[in-house]
Amino acid sequence: MTYNAEHVVQAQLDAYNQKDIDAWSNTYAPTAVQLLIDGTVLARGREAIKANIAERFKEPDLSAKLISRQVFDNVVIDHELITRNFDEGKGSVEMLCIYLVEDSVICRAEFKILNKIIFK
Template identity: 45%
Template sequence: MSVAELLRPAHVAQGQLDAYNVQDLDAFCAFYAPDVVVAELNGPVTMRGREEFRAKYAGIFAQNPTNRAELVGRVVIGNRVIDHERVTRTAGGESFDVAAIYTIADGLIVRVDFVK
């Protein structure tokens, strides 16, 4: 895969999803900009910056070692990727659906808006 392909928004979104699913915190965080913003769609900002982001997901991965997100559907429009994901925290446990709207610039996710 070429560098240009790696920088495509869909590849960035898929790369972070793959890293999330194997709980590789370093690889997962590497897809996010140092000043990433995470928010509820049309709601409050819930995280600012990669360090806060890293701390949040370190906790999620530690508490839920079998945590996984299944991609149900994906739409790419320009530099935005909208993923419908089904998240299961524990093996055999209940799942929940979420839409994640990733805004990507220069090959990194700069903003995520979640719809839960």
């Protein structure tokens, strides 16, 4: 392995927080897949992944805070707190994000929503 999986995932997180859609999507492989932990596919392929995030990047309060990270070779597991603008108002989603990194890009990302909190 000539790359550092943690650096790839950190670059993805940094681009997410900067709402830099090109930098963010380029951390994913052209054939990457994003899915929920139960196997539900959210998007398949870099272009579909990019299209899925485009609307979210318009949210004024969008940000991700890293709570903890574990790295096991080319697997990076992040525990994150995502702040978003939901239909119900501004809130946060606590998420578990599991990234599989190969050839310096994310080829698979699995997500588990742990808690959703709407600020009153």
